[in-house]
Amino acid sequence: MQYFVQQLVNGLTLGSIYGMIAIGYTMVYGIIGMINFAHGDIFMLGGFAALIVFLVLTSLFAGVPVVLALLVMMIVAMLTAALWNWTIEKVAYRPLRGSFRLAPLITAIGMSIALSNFIQVTQGPRNKPIPPLVSSVYDVFGISISLKQIIIIAVTAILLTIFWYIVNKTPLGRAQRATEQDRKMAALLGIDVDRTISVTFIMGAALAAVAGTMYLMYYGVVVFTDGFIPGVKAFTAAVLGGIGSLPGAVLGGLLIGLIESLWSAYFSIDYKDVATFSILAIVLIFKPSGILGRPEVEKV
Amino acid sequence: MASATTTTAATTMTKDVILKVEHLSMRFGGLMAINDFSFEAYRGEITALIGPNGAGKTTVFNCITGFYKPTMGMITMRQKSGKEYLLERLPDFEITKQAKVARTFQNIRLFSGLTVLENLLVAQHNNLMRASGYTILGLLGFPAYKQASKESIELAKHWLERASLIDRADDPAGDLPYGAQRRLEIARAMCTGPELLCLDEPAAGLNPRESLALNDLLQGVRKDTGASILLIEHDMSVVMEISDHVVVLEYGQKISDGNPEFVKNDPKVIAAYLGVEDDEVEDVIAEVEGEEGGLK
Numbered sequence: 001m002q003y004f005v006q007q008l009v010n011g012l013t014l015g016s017i018y019g020m021i022a023i024g025y026t027m028v029y030g031i032i033g034m035i036n037f038a039h040g041d042i043f044m045l046g047g048f049a050a051l052i053v054f055l056v057l058t059s060l061f062a063g064v065p066v067v068l069a070l071l072v073m074m075i076v077a078m079l080t081a082a083l084w085n086w087t088i089e090k091v092a093y094r095p096l097r098g099s100f101r102l103a104p105l106i107t108a109i110g111m112s113i114a115l116s117n118f119i120q121v122t123q124g125p126r127n128k129p130i131p132p133l134v135s136s137v138y139d140v141f142g143i144s145i146s147l148k149q150i151i152i153i154a155v156t157a158i159l160l161t162i163f164w165y166i167v168n169k170t171p172l173g174r175a176q177r178a179t180e181q182d183r184k185m186a187a188l189l190g191i192d193v194d195r196t197i198s199v200t201f202i203m204g205a206a207l208a209a210v211a212g213t214m215y216l217m218y219y220g221v222v223v224f225t226d227g228f229i230p231g232v233k234a235f236t237a238a239v240l241g242g243i244g245s246l247p248g249a250v251l252g253g254l255l256i257g258l259i260e261s262l263w264s265a266y267f268s269i270d271y272k273d274v275a276t277f278s279i280l281a282i283v284l285i286f287k288p289s290g291i292l293g294r295p296e297v298e299k300v
Numbered sequence: 301m302a303s304a305t306t307t308t309a310a311t312t313m314t315k316d317v318i319l320k321v322e323h324l325s326m327r328f329g330g331l332m333a334i335n336d337f338s339f340e341a342y343r344g345e346i347t348a349l350i351g352p353n354g355a356g357k358t359t360v361f362n363c364i365t366g367f368y369k370p371t372m373g374m375i376t377m378r379q380k381s382g383k384e385y386l387l388e389r390l391p392d393f394e395i396t397k398q399a400k401v402a403r404t405f406q407n408i409r410l411f412s413g414l415t416v417l418e419n420l421l422v423a424q425h426n427n428l429m430r431a432s433g434y435t436i437l438g439l440l441g442f443p444a445y446k447q448a449s450k451e452s453i454e455l456a457k458h459w460l461e462r463a464s465l466i467d468r469a470d471d472p473a474g475d476l477p478y479g480a481q482r483r484l485e486i487a488r489a490m491c492t493g494p495e496l497l498c499l500d501e502p503a504a505g506l507n508p509r510e511s512l513a514l515n516d517l518l519q520g521v522r523k524d525t526g527a528s529i530l531l532i533e534h535d536m537s538v539v540m541e542i543s544d545h546v547v548v549l550e551y552g553q554k555i556s557d558g559n560p561e562f563v564k565n566d567p568k569v570i571a572a573y574l575g576v577e578d579d580e581v582e583d584v585i586a587e588v589e590g591e592e593g594g595l596k
Contacts, residue, residue, distance in 0.1 A: 174421055175422065177414060181413055182409055182411060186411075189422055190492055191425050
């Protein structure tokens with residue numbers, strides 16, 4: 001039982017990270033109907049930005065408080081990733097809007113390769129480690145919960161609340177939801193659609209960068225290929241939860257995290273990705289629109 | 301007959317023009333959908349654009365509201381303040397935001413997943429965004445934003461009452477019956493604070509009672525907000541009932557322009573609607589003139 005709960009905690013932590021990345025996929029898909037394959041690399045880039053900030057901080061001010069360091073890392077990573085994603089949208093996706101559907105998709109794959117290669121060239125191809133930032137571990141009824149896990153789950157919960165509030169309660173979120181449903185009509189009501197789409201990319205990137213910072217803190221290492229596997233997993237999470245649905249993305253992320261950690265714990269760690277993607281396949285066969293996705297009903 | 305033309309010409313001189321369309325042409329490949337079409341709409345009036353199917357009425361609307369870039373021609377919007385905008389040069393969202401022209405569609409285009417109230421709040425997006433400091437100040441709970449948000453809900457409520465939809469404010473817009481959706485579209489367009497409201501067949505598919513409610517709403521809009529209305533309509537009872545000025549379009553060209561009474565009796569219009577051969581137009585003219593003579 002203890003072992004099971006332990007795995008649940010591990011799974012939730014991992015799932016939080018996937019969920020934060022998945023939101024970027026699902027929002028961009030919702031608003032312009034394209035899969036931004038470069039999103040996983042934006043996550044990786046966020047991790048690298050955090051790493052650089054950490055190295056600069058520790059070399060300039062020895063003994064900087066960990067909380068402050070983490071906060072600065074997160075904010076700089078968010079800004080950097082947001083700037084990158086905003087630029088990518090502007091130069092690579094916007095000119096292709098209104099072109100055939102595959103064009104932005106292929107461009108996105110291109111952008112993904114370009115980003116990971118850019119990081120490989122500028123930062124080197126090896127693993128980049130950082131010393132453990134927080135190492136305290138608490139023992140709760142025989143289950144060991146590390147402070148890292150608590151931070152990740154708390155940060156995720158706070159950010160998702162803010163995010164939920166923005167999307168559901170603010171004029172910006174209303175404009176995003178309106179643009180998602182009918183872009184042309186939203187423009188006719190005076191909404192600057194291009195700007196709304198840019199803001200969506202910025203928001204998605206900021207969350208991915210936080211996920212990247214958390215990932216760096218959790219595993220203590222980041223490498224230029226890190227955008228791929230977590231990116232694909234988060235994309236899977238978005239599809240599993242129902243692409244286009246925000247709660248779906250979070251739910252999907254948590255589920256993927258849980259499946260992964262439980263499978264590794266009870267069966268084989270080598271086959272954890274197989275398990276994840278098999279469950280995706282099964283869900284898509286029986287519920288093609290995902291868990292919380294709205295099925296597309298065509299009125300006749 | 302002749303006297304009717306001179307009176308319309310005379311009133312034109314004194315009226316305040318809100319929308320001026322000059323030499324508008326729109327070509328789709330080899331098809332000339334609109335050919336050298338000019339007309340004026342006056343402030344505070346309801347102007348109707350009528351014509352047989354395929355005459356190019358919706359194309360004119362699409363040019364005015366930035367859906368299409370016209371092949372040729374100029375569309376000038378003159379606001380109450382005297383500011384002028386060339387609509388064919390503005391990007392689509394600026395047409396509502398700056399030039400204050402709003403429109404509705406032939407087929408309903410509500411945000412069906414948003415609630416009725418949210419549909420009206422989306423239309424006030426620019427005000428709210430400015431007040432919320434592009435979301436950041438709003439998140440921090442600045443009073444200016446709270447005030448603006450309260451005002452926007454008040455305005456939305458006002459239009460919900462006008463459109464008699466207040467009971468359904470929190471339902472998804474897609475759940476409303478057809479006639480109510482049409483009224484909501486008009487209410488939403490009014491929430492953008494337009495000076496010119498363009499309605500594409502607002503009465504299409506309405507039953508007679510809904511059609512009456514619509515007439516009331518439109519008359520109310522004009523009387524209370526001073527907004528001018530430009531509408532496309534097939535239902536002649538609506539056109540003749542509420543419009544002050546009628547422009548008739550056929551095959552992309554203007555065939556008649558004047559008050560409803562004048563247009564109704566214009567032989568060219570009758571010919572266009574009843575489908576008379578070109579060489580028979582003369583006969584119809586003779587017939588109409590004969591009838592008028594008989595009445596006198």
